[in-house]
Amino acid sequence: MGSLFGETKLFTSLNAAHKSLVALESLPWPSVRDDAWKYTDLSSLGGSAFSPVSERDLKAKDIPEALKSFLSPTGINIVFYNGSYAGSVSSLSIEGIEIGLLNKAGADNLPLDGFLFQTMNAVCAPFAYVINIHPKKVEDRILHIVHWNDKKLDHKSLFPRIFIRSGARSIVKIVESFFSKDEPTSFINSMTDIQLEDRALVEFVQVFRNGKKSMHVASTRVTQKKESSFRSFQFLDGGNILRNDLKVQLNGEGASASVNGLHQLKGKDHADSHTFIEHVAPNASSDQLYKAILDDASHSVFHGRVYVHKDAQQTNSYQLNKNLLLSRDARVDTKPQLEIFADDVKCSHGAAIGQMDDEELFYLQTRGIAKDEAVRMLVKGFIDDVVSRVKDDTLRSELVKMVG
């Protein structure tokens, strides 16, 4: 028998501040015997104490210079410093976009769906942050949601909770970044919800860069209405444990989703992306490309699930996972999973794991390019191939800066 959440040290440390967490104590704590957690061992997380950031901590007064210089001078910034909303460096009013904190009571009204970490987030999040994009709003600037942390987060936990609603025919580009300076030993449980109304277009980049001592369990849930278009890129830049669940529900006819990501791992980094694309409505399409590049003794996991409902006829769905191993000690586990209940669909999936291709290296060398430079070119090529899926030029160049 596996243990229960209530028996973990993590529970005890959180429960001191969040008495209502008691409701979750009998939920099972994930073990590697659970299919969804087979390759991500959470025993070290369960065995660690991470006290929540206190009310006192939440009042961010002194914004570090390093945080200020991290912010985009041209974009719209919504900034959280060690979990607290940093109003002094955030953009206050943008025409056609409402931004606001939803207090705890609001968050409590949200449906809990039984997933431990998502429910934990709902209970422990001190507030939810809501971004409401009005119908037909077209915003050229990038909307940056910045979760910036530093050493003050050491041995503490964070529960960021973001809701984004993009109104009908609105067009926005959003970067949500989780960034920690000085490698705090921290636990982050984040939840990002994105709703796309009819014909909305959202290009969304998520960056996870919390340092090698961080443990981060991230959930992103996307729902799409008629003819909406969602394009995402998730950049997982290592961590002690980094688990990323992305669920996209294509509920409206003619919706399309392009869902992409890159794991860039070294040392003992562990990153695990679980994607779940649910085709509910007909005539919708989804396209996924996830890549991982691994050095040293790092470990990458990809589980890509595509579920096509009975009524989702004329679905097009493609999924590809490619992994490049730069070291003998690196490890990849990949599992594509297609479940199709409609009969008129086009679906495909594939996975590849390989080392640096000797023939590609030799080809470059025969053109005078030194081996180490050839390796760099091939690594860059491997990355650029997936980064190029970000169609917006400014968004892509933001991403390239972070990846490079």
Next chain:
Amino acid sequence: MLNIKDLYASVEGNQILKGLSLSVKAGEVHAIMGPNGSGKSTLSKVVAGHPQYTVDRGSIDYEMSGGVKSLIGMAPETRAREGIFLAFQYPVEIPGVPTSGFLRASYNAVCRHHGLEEMDPMDFDGFVREKMKILEMDDKYIDRAVNVDFSGGEKKRNEILQMAVLNPRLALLDETDSGLDVDSMKIVAHGVNTLRNKRNAMIVITHYQRLLNYIKPDVVHVLYQGRIVKTAGPELALEVEERGYDWLIK
């Protein structure tokens, strides 16, 4: 320029070349013909320095900037910078690496080796586009990833484009005609002939005499079981075309 003596070479434990000797001078074009498995491609890989091929015996001497040197053990990139070029039978696809950046990295690596100034991106772009015209290549190739989604013929043209950019002293063309229709072959041959001069040399490896109608060799060799079994003038290629290889190997 190139002097190979009594060369024995292996790949994955199989000895393919068994006592091959070949001497190529500046200004010459040598054709190497031979049935499948005779060692034609192995020869080109060994001269270019493929790491999976090992030289067991013999010598490969090449006249380079510092005088005549042995190629054995020399890194492939050093050989390339010293003017050895291999046009691949199966050009390699490199996803994510744009052709333009690749060509410039290649050209500048050779420049640096010889202490010459690198070409800036603007000048280089013009320089490449001139070369592309010779091969009747569409401008769009330059922005695409190296060989990715290129047809067989486009890949072969891309090889000769690289040759035109690097202007090698010794070019090995490994079955450059395979997979080409007649029109493409004429264009490729025209590209090669444009580059031909008194200071460089070429080794043209081919199954068929067809290509040699367009790239006229000075010397024709027949390779069989890892050795050269016959060397003659251009008429040998015609004779092989007519009679096959049997009369040479029995």
